[in-house]
Amino acid sequence: MGRIERGSIKAGDDVEIVGAGKSLSVKCAGVEVDRTAEEKEDGKAVAVLLRDVGAKDVGAGQVLAKPGSFTARTTFKADVYVLSADEGGRDVSITTGYRPKFVIREDIIDGSIKLPDGMERATPGESTDLTATLDRGIVLVKGLRFSFQHGPGIVANGAVTEVIS
Numbered sequence: 001m002g003r004i005e006r007g008s009i010k011a012g013d014d015v016e017i018v019g020a021g022k023s024l025s026v027k028c029a030g031v032e033v034d035r036t037a038e039e040k041e042d043g044k045a046v047a048v049l050l051r052d053v054g055a056k057d058v059g060a061g062q063v064l065a066k067p068g069s070f071t072a073r074t075t076f077k078a079d080v081y082v083l084s085a086d087e088g089g090r091d092v093s094i095t096t097g098y099r100p101k102f103v104i105r106e107d108i109i110d111g112s113i114k115l116p117d118g119m120e121r122a123t124p125g126e127s128t129d130l131t132a133t134l135d136r137g138i139v140l141v142k143g144l145r146f147s148f149q150h151g152p153g154i155v156a157n158g159a160v161t162e163v164i165s
Contacts, residue, residue, distance in 0.1 A: 001045065001047050002045070002046060002047075002048070002060050002064070002106075002135040003045050003046070004046060004155070005063075008065070008163050009028055009031055009046070009048060009064065010028065010031060011028055011029060011030045011031060012027070012028065013027070013028040014026075014027055014028075014066075014067055015028050015048075015050070015065065015066065015067065016064070016065050016066070016067040016068070016070075017050075017053070017057065017058060017062055017063070017064060017068075017069050018062065018063050018064075018065055018071065018072055018109075018139050019034060019059075019061055019062035019063055019107075019137065019138045019139055020059050020061065020062050020072075020073050020136065020138070021072070021107045021136050021137060023041070023071075024053070024057060024073070025067050026050045026051055026052065026053050027051045028048055028049070028050060028051075028064075029049040029050060029051045030048070031046055031047070031048055031049070032046065032047040032048075032049070033045065033046050033047070035080075039111060039163070043054060044158050045051055048064060050064075053164060054083055054111060059093070060105070060106040060107040060108075061104060061105045061106055061109070061138050062107075062138075062139075063105075063138075063139040070139045070141075071137075071139075072136075072137030072138055072139060072162075073137055073138070073139070073140045073163050073165060074111075074133055074134045074135075074136070074137045074159020074165065075131065075132070075133045075134075075163075075164040075165045076131070076132055076140050076160045076162060076163050076164055077129060077130070077131050077132075077160070077161050077162040077164065078129065078130055078131075078132055078146070078158040078161055079127065079128075079129050079158055079159055079161055080122070080127065080128055080129070080130055080156045080157070080158035081092075081126075081127045081147075081156060081157055081158065082094060082122050082123060082125065082126050082127075082128070082155065082156045083124060083125075083155060083156060083157065084124035084125045087124075087125075087134075088153075088154065089153065089154055089155055089156070090150050090151065090153040090154070090155050091124050092124070092150055092155050093121045093123045093124065094113060094115070094121065094122045094148070094155065094156065095115065095120065095121045095122075095124065096113065096114045096115045097113075097114075098112065098113050099111065099112050100113070100148035100149060100150055100156075101134070101148070101150070101154060102134060102147070102148060102149075103147040103148075103149050103151040103154075104138060104140075104144065104146040105138075107138060108149065109134050109135060109136060109138065110134075110135045111132055111133055111134040111135055112132070113130050113131070113132050113133075114130060114131045114132075114133075115128060116128070116129060116145050118129070122156075129161065130158075131164070140160055140163045141160065141163065142160055142161065142162065142163065143159055143160060144159065145157070145158070145159050146159070146160070146161040150160070
């Protein structure tokens with residue numbers, strides 16, 4: 001089950017599964033939302049039946065896309081807001097080298113951050129831009145929302161401002 005972020009999909013379309021360190025081209029055999037439908041568009045939660053694809057071939061955070069339209073990336077710039085305890089955060093400052101778990105789409109990925117030169121730390125209640133590097137590639141696009149998780153709680157929320165590599 002997933003959500004259509006852009007475009008549309010229908011039975012017979014060629015698609016590519018991108019992310020989690022691999023890419024696989026397949027054919028869409030059907031699309032379902034409550035009941036079988038011919039085509040689904042942006043914002044809709046859907047179940048997509050893929051030909052010759054087993055459960056082990058797909059995972060959280062992967063993207064179905066038009067073949068060749070996206071590649072998995074690991075490095076991006078982002079605007080981030082560090083949550084205070086009053087806002088439901090962990091009341092944790094972040095520094096260059098901090099290694100949170102990034103919650104992106106339905107996936108949790110380890111990674112690291114680098115604050116701008118001259119900035120020692122970002123404290124709760126503060127916004128900053130930063131550069132993030134994920135331990136494995138996923139599809140990243142400008143505007144994609146994400147969170148940092150530390151233990152059982154969220155430390156910061158952010159949005160991708162630029163995909164680097």
